[in-house]
Structure formats: C-alpha cells, structure tokens
Amino acid sequence: MRHYPSISALRAFEAISRLGSVSSAARELNLTRSAVSHQVNVLEQMLGFVLTEKVGRGIGLTQQGERYATEARRVLKILHEAARWNDGPEVTGRLSVSCVPGLANYWLCRHLGDFILQYPKITLHISAPSAPDDTRNDNVDLFIAYGNGSWPEQYVRQLMTIRLFPVCSPMFSHQVGGLSSPSRLLQMPLLHLVSYTDWRVWLAASGVSDIHLEGGITFSDANFVQSAALAGQGVAIGDNMVSGDALAKGLLIRPFDISIESPRAYYLVASPEKVERPEVQAFIAWLESRVAEAQARYHAD
Template sequence: MKNLPPLNAVRVFEVSARLGTFSNAAAELGVTQGAVSRQIRLLEDRLGLQLFRRTGRRVNLTQEGRDYYTTVRRALEAIDTKSAQLSRKRARQKLVVSTVPSFATKWLAPRLTSWRTAGPDIDLRIISSYEPTDFRRDGVDVAIRYGRGPWPGLHVERLAVEELFPVCSPGYAKAHRLRQPKDLVRVMLLDREMTEGWAEWLAAVGVPSADLRSIVRMRDAAAALEAALGGQGVALANSSLAAADLASKRLVRPVAGMLVSAHAYHFVCPPSALERHSVDVFRNWIAKEMQRTSAPAARPEVRRRQSQPA
C-alpha cells in the first residue's frame, strides 16, 4: 500500500466534498477551518492534482476530485459497514430524509411510532423543503418527491396512486348544505399550487368553473387541509395526506367525485445508497405503509384528464 495517502486527510476530503464548504466540514469534524484546509492541501500535494476549485465560501470538486470522491465514499462506507457488523455493540445508524413540508407534517409525523418499530437502530432526521435535493451537497440519503418524474441518474420508485377529492369539516358541509359537486361553486375553495387543481376536478365531474365565488391558492397542501379543518372552506385533498383526518372524521368528503392524479409520491435516492442498511429499511417500510394506507388504483369515479406539467 505504498500509494495510500494519510487516512485523516482522506476523511477530511470526504466530509468537505459531501458538505461543499470547508467551514461546514470543520464544524462536523470538530476542528478549525484552517486545519481542514491544511489536510486538503496535504492530500492534493500527495496526489499531485487539484481536488477542489474555490468559489467564494464554497468549494467545488474538479473532475479528478469527483472521481476520487466516488471511490473514497464507497471505501469509507464499506469500512463503516464492516466495522458495525464486527462490533460487539452495533453503532446506531443515521438516515437523512428530505421531503416537502406537507408530506412531513401530514404523513410522516403521524407514523413515527410505526417507523421506530421498523428501524429501532436508525436515527431519522427529516428535512422539509420545496427545493430540489442535491444529495451530495445537502448530505441527504433519501428524498420523497411529489411529481411525475423521471429524475435521471437516480433510483426512483412510485409509492402509491394519488386521488384528489374535496374535503371539509363536518360543520362546514352541514352549514353550506353541500351535497352535489355543483354546490361547491358558491363556497370558498382551497387549492394547492403544485399539481392539478379545482379547474381540473370540476371539469372532470362536469361542473363549469367560470363562475366560482372564491379560490384561495396555497403552496403547501397541509396548510389547505388545516384551513379546511378550521371551517374556512373546502380543500382539494390528496388521498395520502387526508387519510388520517378522514379516518378520525375531523374531515369529511361532502360530495362524490374524485380525480386520479398524474402526480405521485416517489422514493428517490442515488443508486449506490440502496446498498446501505438504513436506506433499505426505510425503503421497505415506507413502501408498505403507503400501500397499506393508499387509495385503490382501480376505483376511478371520474375520468382523469391530462394536466399541465408541474
């Protein structure tokens, strides 16, 4: 192993490449930023090439740096996995999951007890964001994305069919005498911006939407559901997000009719991440939970019409 570089410098390189800044690497490693810079310089001198390009506070990998990072990351993960297997007391693993705020609030949070049973040795961290995930830069292991896909270069699995239908509080449905789809044109409608909306749903059930009294559009689907729970109007709900509130009867479906969405929640990760125990456990758990609680795929009450791309 005459070409083996200093292992501490290799470790500092892996953290710096994963986090994208020397300051963040220093914070994770518990050293100064200067110490990180010295270890990177030592490694670059030993290899005889430049691993990073400095751009302001951020650092970007060169082509040689990217190739080296792939090899280093796999090697360190293999060492970590084997060390855990051989250790008398297996170290707890960490799993970072990124998803949109609505899914984190309305689907993941109510099922944390179920997750703890499935992954008792895994510490879960949930990051809520609407921004696309950069797995290497953000230190994310898995993302739950809502859309149509595909996402090239990533492993993608659709988790469940999503149905869209109106929901409101029982009191709101009674006070406004909501019985048929056409009754909805005279009440407050709560919409989400990300996918198909009220216009598509009303067209699918044969109701003209030109004379709607009022629509409030929210980026976050969970906010629309909370407004509906508070008696503020009728929300167009995703079946996955509304399931718990419907089961508890805090929300009701005041009229018949649903639309099968062209969008769905997807399990997304780099292909190499599938080899990790924590990712595999989470993947199996969320797939089973989504299938257990999702709406049947072959139950279209109305014909779906193609919507515009998100």
C-alpha cells in the first residue's frame, strides 16, 4: 500500500514555507487560516514528522521541513507543467468514478458540471460501491472510498478527513423543545450509521456517562441517515462534508458545537496503471481543488 500527500496539502505547506505565515498563505490560496493549518497538520500526520515550528510571531521550518519544502516545490512544478500540457479540452476518454452514496448525493454530484465545463471531451460515469470501502469493481477507474486507508497493492491517497457532530432539522429541535445538554440526547430518537459506534464516541467525548443506547434507527448508508435527519425523524451524527450544504442553508442545525474527528477518512484509490491515465489525473486535480474549497467553507472545529 502506498500513501500520497494531497495536492491541496502540498500547496498549503509550500505557501507557508515561502511566505513564513499561515495568514499570508491563507490569503494567497483564498482559504481560511484554520483550513491551511488543517492541511499542514494532515500532511505532518501522514509523513510522521513535524514540518513547521513557531519563530517569533511567524512560522519557520524544521530541518526536515526545509528538505521536504524543496521536494514539494519540485513536485508542484511538475504537476503545473503537466496541467499545461494536458489542459482542459485536450484530455479525452471515458472515466468511471465510484463514490460512496452520501458524499456523492450531498456534495459531489452538485459540482460535476464544473468538471465537464473544464473537460468537455471526457465522458464521465458515476457509480456507487456496495460498501463504503469496496474497491473491487474492475470497471471503475477511480474510487472515492471511505475507510481506514488499507487497500494493499493499490494507489492510495487521502482525500480528506472529516469531523463528526450531531445534526437535526430545525423542526425537530422545535418539536422537542430544544436540546439543552448532550445527556438529553439519550431520550431522543437517534439515527445511526451501521452501528452505535459514532454516537457512543461522540457522547463520551461530550462528557456523558452511563451511555445506554437502545432503539433508534440504524441505516446502512450515510445517504439514508442524512435524509432521515432532514425529514425531522431524529438526531443524526453528521459531518462537515455530507451535512455542510444543508447546514449552510439552514436545513439542518448543530445543537452542540462539540465535534470529533472520524477514525476513518475519504481516500482516492486506483490501480497503479489506471491512475497514470490523463483523464484520471485531471479528475483527481479537479477533485482536490473542490475539496479544499469545500473544507474551507464547511470547516468544523
């Protein structure tokens, strides 16, 4: 298994290394400070060593960070030249992408028109896997999978991590007279994804003791969980990507500010042969750019 840093994380680190400031890097990349810091934190976690350190009021690079910055600039220059060579309309072919239904329905499918505008000669096919971490379909060129990052012998690159937190419709909150404390959730109809695990972890992180979860509704996919929450059927564990647009539009609310990082993440997975194809590289570059924008907008502390 091979892990690769995301382009957005490399861009964030390169900007910080060049400008010596998170704020300056955020302005250049048109992102929030927290989004830039998050990208560098993800990169450090993947690499297993620290890249930056505080220097006065600014930020500097560690010795390992200096070496990695040189390599990051070289990689970004190569990618920039490759993008110029394979610019937009010149990239052709059929591209099959598998994406977990929740992310596809509530985020990806709402932005695909932008990709087609940039690459009108690519015929795009979107499908859903049988399970969030399933990458066994030989007819698929690129998987957007949700799991722990373990796909042996495949090209694997983390696309994004997510934050988990309770969400419900304003109508539901009004019907139950509001949610005054996390412990009151134990008396509410809870909506579960696959198991009670996410709710148990969030409640424990919120200081709730004697957690006894019974009843509620368990769904096999985040798509169903979100739909039930939007329809006022209970309180769900949402995340900053799948729930982000509904939260921004006021269709869902967050009754509590506490969030936890999911133990799983979204990954790009493909065979080493398919990932080298120009149409796959074009989609990956476009996808990472849109994800960086979305995470800056929907960032959940």
